[in-house]
Amino acid sequence: MATSGTSGGETDARAEGGAVGAPAVAARRLLHGAALVAVLAGLAIAGGSAETVRPNVLLISIDSLRADHLHTYGYARETSPVIDRIAREGVRFEAAISPSSWTLPAHVTLLTGTPPELHGLTDPRRRLDASTRTLAEVLRENGYATAAFVSGPFLRSLYGYGRGFEVWDDVLAQKSKQDAHRGVTSPALVQRVDAWLDEWGAAGPRRPFFLFVHMWDVHYDYDPPPPYDTMFDPDYAGDVDGTDFETGARVHRRMEPRDLEHVIALYDGEIRFTDAWVGKLLSRLQRLGVLDDTIVVVTSDHGDEFFEHGNKGHAKALYDETVRVPLVLRHPRRVPAGRVVEEQVRLADVAPTILGLAGVPAPKDFGTAADTAHREQDLSAWLVGERSDFPELLAFGETSRAGPPKRFARSRGEKYIEQARGRPRAELYDLDGDPGETKDLAVGPQPPPSRLREAAEAWKRQWSRVESRGRPVELDPELEQQLRALGYLK
């Protein structure tokens, strides 16, 4: 299998973490000696049976997938039968919030549990420094086989957050300028994952796996293959389609509503198409006999806007169209089926929660690694029913990709957004009464007081004292060209 950007050798197995059944010393040797793989695998096998002590982990990120376009989140169209089933058989998080509205910072948060203010990948020309621990490093040190299959330019290995993955396959993320947004990638992606699972299945006594799969097709352009291209709008007779969505002029805020409806139907078609490929991944795990021994998590990095607030695409604003993402989790061995978590959670909570459910203690230097306010949380105790007092988690986020930098603070029922530089501007929304963020309560002579304004201030102060861990990186010309074609570099 062709792979690139694997980061073997950079991982430093550490003693802390108290690995259950996989001593850190063995983990360290694992990185250097294939013979010890079998020894470690033996330690992870219960009573000589083929049942692994630790669950596998399949973490799927579907790029640009907004929560409110999934049927399980109340969308009228049947866009997501597979994801709906995962939610039914596991848990659905009603309000999962991304720390940004674009790909790079959100994914680094997902895979490290650190906020953009700390990991520092808030610019396409920054890479992760070596001091930030990744979820993959921790799982690998605890006996996991780790592999990632990714398909978008901000997932390229040069960004450095693939550290800890034995395989970081970004072949599909290196496609040509045109393919960067027009190509269909899910079939090839799943084929590559399948080949890896073949090797994993054939390896004898099994190490549990951590698989990260990043799916790209929902990302613009919206050009799903048949039958998904006509599935949700079969009667459309116009000539607007979902190509050149971001960079072309045909999709604009004053376009014919009927044409915009069609563009949205194509977006929904991409979702249904991708959902089917998620289903193929799960079927594969079922055939391997490991589906129920696998923690399956499906989420996204951000959504897309369709002019609800005047913009199209993502990265420009911080309304819920782009920062409220789907999050469903299935782990039938420990997490009861059918739960809906109404409380707010953050993408930063995913990594510590996976460690918690897997029974892998988080090392002291994992995540924010300090007793900071609103830091990431391991939610596993609530998911398995050991605790019931679900905490209130405030979410924070930022984007500085288009226009003046913006940041937000969000509770379950309220959202505060401010423009950080330039003409000062603050917005405040009552999400309970106005989930579409249409009535800005900060406008008017007497804006109501908001604890989120203070919380946003405190969050900013907290991180202004900490050095960001992003380091400059040279983009190769091909990647620059890809990013330009997507409208990500001017």
Ligand SMILES: [Zn+2]
């Ligand atoms: Zn993205």
